Amino acid sequence: MIYKYLTDKRKIGFKLLLMSLFILLASVVGIVFKKMGFPETNIVIVYLLTVLVYARLVDGIAIGIVASILATLAFNYFFTVPYLSLSVLDSSYVITFVIMTVTSIITSTMTSLVKKSELIAREKEAESNTLFKLTNQLTDAYDIEVIASIVVDALTDRFSTNAAILCFDEDGTPENAYVQRNKAGDQVCRNVKEKKEIKRKIENLHESYYEGDEFHDWPIYGRESILGIVRIPLEEAQKMDEIQNRLLHSMIESTALAMDRIRVSNQRIREREEAIQERYRGTLLRSISHDLRTPLAGIMGTSEMLLDMTEAIDQRYILIDNIYNDAKWLHALVENILCLTRLQEGKLVLKKQLEVVEEIVGSAVERFLLRAKGREVIVEVPEEAFSVPMDAKLIEQVLLNLLDNAHKFTSIDSEISIAVGILKTSRIALFTVKDSGSGISTLDLPHVLDQFYTGKNENSSSKSGMGLGLSICDAIIRAHDGTITIENRKDSNGLEVTFSLPLEEQIND
Template identity: 50%
Template sequence: MYIIVATAHSDAEEGIRLRRPQKKFLLHDIALTLVIAGMATGIGWLFRLLSFPEVNVVVLYILSVILTARFTSGYTFGVAAAVFATLSFNYFFTAPFFTLSVYDLSYLITFAVMTLTSLITSALTTKVKQAALEAQRREFDTAVLYRLTSNLTDAEDVGAIAQIAVAAVSEAMGCRAGCLCCGEDGRPEASFLQQRAPGDTVRRGTDAQALLERLATTSGPCEGEEFFDWPIRARETLLGVIRIPRETAEHITGEQERLLRSMIESISLAMDRLRIARERIRSREEMAQERYRGNLLRAISHDLRTPLSGIMGTSEMLMHMTDRDDPRYDMAQGIYREVEWLHALVENILNLTRLQDGRLVLNKQPEAVEEVIGAALSTIGKRAPDREITAEIPSDVLYVPMDIHLISQVLVNLLDNALKHTPQGEIKITVREDCVNHLAVFTVADRGSGISAADLPHIFQMFYTSKSRGPDAQRGVGLGLAICESIVTAHGGTITAGNRTDGSGAEFTFTLPLEDKDNAKQ
């Protein structure tokens, strides 16, 4: 049984051919040429016995040349048939018979016309046949691509895409092709799908790491012991690999390679479409979870804020009504501090949900740096009246466009964070003007244990708390720094965290533009 495939032959002939051994194919064409020429000679001899004119024999030989060009592999055998027909006509049908000698010079004109006519008809026949084969090949390629694209449209997962790809490539290349899929990280799976027969596939194991290393060295197909591997890529991401058996890949033609590349492109689009759809679904799920979490936090915070305010007021009244030497004063003071911490946490949660929802409107006004630092120190002084915090500000009055309440909260959160991680030691606020970039630079530095390398990349994430907290560090839920980043970003600034270079401790730096770009545009 032969398989119809697109291939190329000598004498510039390309088309749909039966895949046969080349030697047998050549012998078949030679035998067919001799048989057709022999039949033409035999029929011509019969015409001579029946006393038919010689012109009939000439036409018969021209017909044999046309038939040879039609049923053999190309122009070469047509030329050979034309020369053989002229020589046979001279040998069998012109005097002296059974020799190649010519007594009548007029026969030379007959031979020349006969040869030229045979060559022209052979060339025309070959070109028509070649055009038909080319059209047949293009029709085959188009049908394969159409079926592949149609089937890929209905594929619902990567496994279905692999099945469709294996079947289509095997049909187009006339081989037992395989398809290896990759995970979301771009690493090949440990097994791949290969077709054993039409409709019958098998899963085989492979060395994924070695394959990945080979593919990393080239952007095109890479050669292996059993397969030539053609990568399926999208945006420089490896989605899979089409595997063509070595015996087929070594003899692949230019037309076959172009067809294969078109098929790989269609497979790549299908895999990429499926990957994007999965990412879109995941994003929608994450957005829904974020929305539910925000709504839950907002509802809980609203319900807690009112009773906490009442408890704070009551405990503060008890403190004023009780002497400091009375044990009940310490109990009321403890209640006040705990409730104050909870109240600050609730306010942080509410502000964070407003920032995330875009419902917190910035009331930007040019504010003096002294005022915002004074407001922050006043707030933090109530929480830690026994701690000393120093501030270093420019001698000239520095006005910065800001929402003073929100920036005060940023400073309060940073100072509160410094107090938690610095039981004893210096805490310092520094403000300077960056005239080159037109920024006001705020820095809050402490003398605590600093930030570990493992915590530094995640320090501004919501609900992230240090995994290397010291024994003296106080509790936290990981919202303060996330709120700071949201507020500073909303002001058009940046915030960074790091360790001090002049000793132990951490420092947080945030910047605010000295010009209100939104008002400047207006």
């Protein structure tokens, strides 16, 4: 409209002035018609047409009603007896005035409503076109930065302002810079100040946007976290009406969907790469392990034969004994690697059956003492024998790994113990392995069950392993529907490892 850039007061004054000019023009045309001998009905139609045209040009139903009443008064003033007066001598004119006024009001109102509907339809069409264009562009976007660039251009063009976008990383932290289009039409990166403050305000936001010193910030919410914020300069944001706000929210939703799509795609790519790497690693470990088993078995057998053939006082005995012990260590490591690959590939099938706990513990301790000569192990089991459903070979492997781990991190004269008990209320069997070493640092403790994690311990031997023993124990125990916990001892120095196995109903109380 002509007056769309004027202030509200100027708009009202302009509308009244335009109304007066239209009524005056209609009156002049009516006077011409009267001198030409046209009937009064033609003059009435001129006034109706004037009201209709005026209502088409201006906004608002009220102003149209005022124009209708003013047109009726003008007709009465100029074209009814007595002329140039608002008095009415002929009562029949009253009906004419009423009909004229009602007709003018209805015509003006309908015109205003049609015009408003047309305006709403145009706005919805523009909104749909904007969203359609934005969605098409976002569909082809292959990166978060590209999405930000597209949306900044779309916002700037639609709202005629220097819009900006600040993206968040996958941890929900604002990035160091945000993208904004300047007055020259170029996109520039501006440094972000007070990232922590922005994150705090957005996370604690209770409204649709946050009002800052320079921008209004609208959050872009993803399915799991905040993806970023849309920034509209303060002055332009304060002038936005309801329709513009609705369009902005729709554009933000489209942006969130596009960003989520990129995040999910990137996550799938990472997971696929990790799966490929894990498969390659498992294949490599399995291949190496199988290749090492045969020569290790030969080394162990040959060195054991040489030990039997050599006197203990012979200097060569110690050399052969070291070869034998190193071969046993490597053989145990290979077995752990093979066990790990079977667990990861789901090829390790449990053969659970009721096993006497005392026999399993005794067998594990016996195998351990063959490896750690000169070491003593304190064993505590209930006097009454009881059985637990388990895969005996795997649980024995768990106990052996725990004992080996305790042996590596404690001196030869330090205490190692195994204790077995029953929690009848929870119907579980508890196995606890304790040592008297230096324990594990608080930094390493949360990671000791991770694969290939090896903490630093000054008491450990040079053959501290690859960080597989405890992770294998954890996988085996979880396969038995049990749990395993590792913590430093509270009663003395050392480490305490406890794992649980569920009992069957047949256990005698």
